[in-house]
Structures are given as C-alpha cells and as structure tokens.
Amino acid sequence: MFDLSALGIGGGSIAMFGMLLALLVTGMPLAFVTILVALVFALGWFGPMAVPIVTTRIYSFITQYVFLSVPMFVLMASVLDRSGIAKDLFDAMKLIAGRIRGGVGVQTLAVSVILAAMSGIIGGEIVLLGLLALPQMLRLGYDKHLAIGIVCAGGALGTMIPPSIVLIIYGLSANVSIGELFTASFLPGAMLAGLYAGYVLILGYFKPHVAPVPTEDDKMPLAEKLKLLKGLILPAIVVVFVLGSIYAGIASVTEASAIGVFGVVLSTIVRGEFTMKLMIDSAIQTLRTCGMIVWIGVGATALIGVYNLMGGIDFIKTLLTGISDEPIVVLLVMMLILAVLGMFLDWVGIALLAIPIFAPIVSSLGYDLIWFGVLFSLNMQISFLSPPFGPAAFYLKSVAPPDISLGTIFRSLVPFICLQVLALALVIAFPSIALWYR
Secondary structure: OOOHHHHHHHHHHHHHHHHHHHHHHOOOOHHHHHHHHHHHHHHHHOOHHHHHHHHHHHHHHHOOHHHHHHHHHHHHHHHHHHOOHHHHHHHHOHHHHOOOOOHHHHHHHHHHHHHHHHHOOHHHHHHHHHHHHHHHHHHOOOOHHHHHHHHHHHHHHHHOOOOOHHHHHHHHHHOOOHHHHHHHHHHHHHHHHHHHHHHHHHHHHHOHHHOOOOOOOOOOOHHHHHHHHHHHHHHHHHHHHHHHHHHOOOOOHHHHHHHHHHHHHHHHHHOOOOOHHHHHHHHHHHHHHHHHHHHHHHHHHHHHHHHHHHOHHHHHHHHHHOOOOOHHHHHHHHHHHHHHHHOOOOHHHHHHHHHHHHHHHHHHOOOOHHHHHHHHHHHHHHHHHOOOOOHHHHHHHOOOOOOOOHHHHHHHHHHHHHHHHHHHHHHHHOHHHOOOOO
C-alpha cells in the first residue's frame, strides 16, 4: 500500500479531509465513511500493527457506563411520542396562556421546555408540536412565519434543556461530568426560552395582527380548568424525579434515565394507553436511533484515534493557536468552524469528530470545558435551524400543511437564529451564566 506518512501531517490532514468530503458527497453514511477513512490511514500511515490500537480505542468508548443513558432517554422520547401525554400537556398549558397577545406562542414554548426536560430528543418534539401547536396557532390567525419559528425553535430546545442527548455525547467526547453539564446548561437553556418568549410577546404588542388574542374559552368553568390541570401532573412528576434525582445527588445520569423510562411507561399505564405494540414500536425506534449513534461513535472514535497517532491533534492546535495570541479569538474561530460544520453534518458526527480535537485546545487556552460544552450545545441549536440542511425544517415539513414550503420554513427561522446567536454571545461574554452554580 502507498506510504501515506510521506505526505507529512499537513498533507495527510488535507488528504484525510478531502477523502472524507469526497465519500460524503457520494451519499455514503457518515459512520461508514469515517470507519473506511480511519482504516485506510491506519494501514497507509502505520501499517497493520496500528489496527489493534484503533479497536482498543473504540472498545473503551462504547463500554462507558454513562453511555447506557442514551438508549434510556431515547426510549423515553419514543414512548412519549406515541402516548397522549404531550397532547394533554399542551391542552393544560392553556391555563397559562390566558388572554395575553402572543399567549398561545408562549404556551407552545412552555410545552417545549417541559417536553425537552422529559426526553432530551429534538426531532420528536418538533413533529409533536407541528401536529399540536402549529394548526392551533394558524387557526387563531397567527402569522405563519411566527408560528413556524416558534415550533422549530421551541422543539430544538432539547439540545440545551437537561437531560440533553447532545450534552451526554459531548461529555463522553470531552471526558467531563455529564451531571455538571446538565447543571451548567439549565440557566442558558431557560434564558434562550425566555428570549423566544420575549420576542413573541414584544412582536405581538407592536404588531397585533401577527399574534391575535384568543377569543375562545373566555369564561372557562372551574371544572374544565381542573380537568386540564391533570395534564400537568404526570409530566411534572417525571421531570422532578429525573432532574431532581440528578441534582440532588441521589442518582447518576444513567440511573436517572432508567427512572425516567419507568416514569413515562407508568404514566401510559395510568392513562390506560399502555400496549405491547406501543412498547415494541418504541423499542424499534430506539434501536434505530441508538444504532446510528453507536455506529457514528465507532467511526469517529477510530478516525480521531488514527489522526491523533499521526500527530494531528498537535497540528490542529498549532494552526488554531497560531491565528492569534488572544484566546478569545481562537475560541471564536472554533465557534465559526462548528457553525459551518453544523450546516452539513449532524450534531452526533460533529461532537464525536470535533470535540476530541477541540477539548485539549480549549483546556490549554485556560477555558473551562463545562462552559465550552454549553457553547457547543448553543452552537448546535443554531445548526438545527440553519440552512441548507437544518434538521428542524425537515422535521416540521414532514407534518406541516402542503402550502408551507421548505423555503418558507427557513425564512421563518431567521429571527430565531438571531436570538440563538445573541444567547451564544451572552454566554461567551458572561461565562457566569453557565457557571452560575460555582
């Protein structure tokens, strides 16, 4: 085989990136692309003796105990998708909407936060809100651009609100405490949701036609209010038990995920919705999602392992730190790189490919990796909404009315992307927003 080490680390980095890009353009899944490139460079750079080293690195990644929490939280979301819990929760939140202008939009955002705290999965939330909240807002006369933006931006809050799968994968990649990441992301996630709600209320105040006041249920009977209130009880119990057990130090993230699955399944039993079909369908969806995450993890871990052996981590560090003597400039360049990657790759691939490279550099610059994890999650928030491949737009398009095009959806997301950038800038400028608990 051709001796790739003759290219040197600079040429090898370009060749590796070029091969990755070329294979991705063919439509080959990211997991298989990374495995193939890792194998080619392991054999071409070091010879057959390097392969066992790569497999050892893969084994150490997939056998981490906290990785068990990923299928648990995915299963929670899968059961939630198939139950009526989300619908009852949305109906119950009518109690907080009241007759304020933009109230239904704020109600939708509040439901988004609770759903995010129950599952940490993004796609399912956007589909649920697209089925429940979008028709409601359009029926009430909301501007369709505002309604679309609320659903997509609110549904994407799952990247920030614990228990976020994004934070779990980041914690595994950066080798930091996931419980601490959950604590650090809580306030920035609430701040971002607050920015969305403030935007909706302010827009409704200055442009009354975009967010009309609901005219129905002017005098809702007390019995009806109590009936709606029941829809809040089970979700609240699940959230309190999952997040409360983590923050109180009673359970680890992995143990809390098992508590969450038990709570959601028990909720379906109490509501009379539990069936074997529900559990089988949820399990199959969980296997598909986690299979994708594991395969990407295997490929990315192998690739980063080979690249590290080649001296690539030191090469990238030299490149980035050579940009400027100011650490903040280097940090902003990293944010830009993550934003560009987010336009073309899914967050799992970005976390598993970029974070093992960036984390040592961030530490050497004197920055906190927990804080950087919050920045990473905020950046992934932006990627979920950003064209050309923003997943949120495609999730919503799958359930939106036929007259709503992808172009319309992406245009509707621009103000919310600006709010995400603002939130990212605030956390960069004021790290205490994330590190408030210290």
